[in-house]
Amino acid sequence: MRLPPLTLYILRRLAISLIVLFGVSAVAFSMAYLLPSDPVTSRYPDITNEQRAEMRRQMGLDQPLVVQYVRYMESVFRGDFGRSFGTGNTVGQDLALRIPATLELATFGITFGVLVGLPLGMLGAVYRGSWIDHLVRVFNLAAQSIPAFWLGVVLIFYLYFQLRLVPSPIGRLSALYTAPTGVTGFYTIDAVLAGRFDVALAALRQVMLPAFVLGLGVVSPIARITRAAMSQSLKEDYITFGRALGLRSRQLVLGDALRGALVPIVTTLGFIVGNVLAGAAVVETVFAWPGLGRYAVTAITTSDMAPVSTCILLIASSVAVTNLLVDISYAFIDPRIRHEYAR
Amino acid sequence: MADVLFSIEGLTIDSVRGGVRRRIVDDISLSVERGELYGLVGESGSGKSISMMASVGLAASGLEVMAGSVAFSGRALPARNQRGLRGNLSRGVSLLFQNAKGALNPFKTVDRQVERALRRSGRQTDPRAEVEVLFRVVGLNYRDFRGKYPHQISGGQAQRVAMACALATEPALLIADEPTTALDVTTERELLRFLARLCEEREMAIVLIAHNLSLVSEYCRRLSIMHAGQVVESGNLKTIFADPLHPYTRGLIAAVPDVDQPRELVPLIGNVWGGPEGIERCRFSHRCQFATPVCEARHPPAIERAGRAVHCVLYEEVPA
Incomplete structure (x- = not known):
């Protein structure tokens, strides 16, 4: 049977992702294992050696590493990620609350970053070498140099404590409202679906500032890759030919040249998504955002093994999935990549 | 002139790269009649493409049009106004590039x-x-x-x-910038024959840019020969082939093999931009066996001689 090239391409990428995920699970497991602290000792510092040995036996920590790994993977496939000592819940329960929180924050942040970074980069490419280009570069440098924890604190100080322009930075929704329940887990969307526009607005106001701080770190890499890739594609013969045919400049820049620059831009976006998911911890801490990053940091500092390895697994998987999506998007952007497997 | 469709007058272009200014097209003029196949010939890097691109308002970034004007269908515009040129010409002029896939x-x-x-x-x-x-x-x-x-x-x-x-x-004019360079010889012939036919059937003028003189000689009626950003000789193809005047044209024709009358081919010595940087000089002087001190001082304007225009002091009337 001969599969269509696009299907073949996607299947191949999928297979590669699965191999990567398997490797990641092993690494995630060993990383938690290699943490320089003993989960039993850190939990119960005052127990005797006999008690400790008994505990370790009960938890299966006396078994060889491979056996522990196999057991761990078995339970992961059953959907059992273990129990967090810190929260007392299963890791699955904890994550069900925290993943949507981080995803909502990251979605708003990345969307903001792309909506600002892409046009900035395009301006830089179209007006390359002019004062507009220089202005964009200065802005990029500034956006990139400001650390998120500092900016977050400064903005909270001025916009909340001084000016009261934003609600208090205490997580996803002020205590005045009950959190909406819904399928997406995004408070803003769930509230709209439930018809509670006041709640949606409150949630939106709450996510605005942390998303801005998170998104500002996205602006500069997106703007820079867009500028570089667009400068290149604007020089291509097909753009000149289009101009010679009298096609509109706007169509050539926004359509043809942007399309030509899209592969590197999407690649960078893929990196960014991984970085943001892994790096949201800082912003989540500053804004008391009950997300994945803060959960992971707390777990690491308290040697809470099950959440640590699950978070590593989760973040690594999200990177693998993002890469898969990026690879698949190539095939849709560029027919030459799509036809690679047709021969 | 009979029915001039497109003409370039005194086009001059500088390239500005890293703060260094170089004159890469120096005061060139040519005029193309309605429905004719016109050749623009010169070695690689002689400024053929750059001149033609600038004449339709598509000068690449890093190039600065210093002077000159372009007239199309009787309407003249200063060449400095690239945007205006593009607006004015994009309907009536089309382009073909060397690298069609690109x-x-x-x-x-x-x-x-x-x-x-x-x-x-x-x-x-x-x-x-x-x-x-x-x-x-x-x-x-x-x-x-x-x-x-x-x-x-x-x-x-x-x-x-x-x-x-x-x-x-x-279009009333098609500028074909070495459209066959990337093609094999058979395809090249086919394409050029096709262009020649278009020219006849549609009354469409074509400027064929080429570095291969023998190629142009088969299809064009008139041509201009460029060297290092200057037009050295232009006129009727047959006249020029029969009796080339400019030393560069002579060199070029001597380098074209002739099946009917085999003779020793004479290669041209030196390269296009080898001479000293100086704006006011004949840019062929460093390769020319007839060069005189005058050639280092100025590039003569077009001299009408034996049915063509030639830019060479050898043909200037000596004042009595």
Whole structure:
């Protein structure tokens, strides 16, 4: 049977992702294992050696590493990620609350970053070498140099404590409202679906500032890759030919040249998504955002093994999935990549 | 002149790179009549493409048009006004590039690209049918090429698709910038014969830019020869071939093999930009066996002589 090239391409990428995920699970497991602290000792510092040995036996920590790994993977496939000592819940329960929180924050942040970074980069490419280009570069440098924890604190100080322009930075929704329940887990969307526009607005106001701080770190890499890739594609013969045919400049820049620059831009976006998911911890801490990053940091500092390895697994998987999506998007952007497997 | 369609007057272009200014096109003029196939010949890097691109308002970034004007269908515009030129000429002038595959958008199917050019031209009673007609005109079967991307067709086919795009606007002038360089010899012949036929049937003027003099000599009636950004000689092809005046033209013709009368080929010595940097000089002087101190001082204006224009002090009337 001969599969269509696009299907073949996607299947191949999928297979590669699965191999990567398997490797990641092993690494995630060993990383938690290699943490320089003993989960039993850190939990119960005052127990005797006999008690400790008994505990370790009960938890299966006396078994060889491979056996522990196999057991761990078995339970992961059953959907059992273990129990967090810190929260007392299963890791699955904890994550069900925290993943949507981080995803909502990251979605708003990345969307903001792309909506600002892409046009900035395009301006830089179209007006390359002019004062507009220089202005964009200065802005990029500034956006990139400001650390998120500092900016977050400064903005909270001025916009909340001084000016009261934003609600208090205490997580996803002020205590005045009950959190909406819904399928997406995004408070803003769930509230709209439930018809509670006041709640949606409150949630939106709450996510605005942390998303801005998170998104500002996205602006500069997106703007820079867009500028570089667009400068290149604007020089291509097909753009000149289009101009010679009298096609509109706007169509050539926004359509043809942007399309030509899209592969590197999407690649960078893929990196960014991984970085943001892994790096949201800082912003989540500053804004008391009950997300994945803060959960992971707390777990690491308290040697809470099950959440640590699950978070590593989760973040690594999200990177693998993002890469898969990026690879698949190539095939849709560029027919030459799509036809690679047709021969 | 009979029926001048397109003319360039005193076009001068500088390149500015890293703060260094160089004159790369020095005061060139030429005029093309309606429906003729005009040759623009010179070695690689002699400024042929740059001049023609600038004359239609498509000067590349890093180039600065210093002087000159371009007239098309009787309307003259200063060449410095690139945007104006583009606006004025994009309807009546089309281009073909050396690298046809690069000239086609790699992300769009070829039929959609032709359709887009057609839509831009404003005549769109029945785009689908007209795209089919254009494919037929350039000798391609529409059914075979519909839905194909540029990377799926050959270089010669790509050049024909590019031609279909170029013809969509029904141009009065086609500037073909070494359109056959990337093609094999047979395809090259086919394409040039096709261009010559278009010229006749559609009364469309073509400027054929080429570095190969013998190629141009088969198809063009008149030509200009460029060297290092200067036009050295221009006029009727037969006249020039029979009796080349400028030392550079002589060198070029001596380097063309002739099957009927085999003779020793004489290579041209030196390279195009080898001479000293100086704006006011004949830029062939460092390669010229007749060079005099005068040649280092100035580049003479066109001298009408034996039915053509030649830029060489050898043919200046000596004041009595």
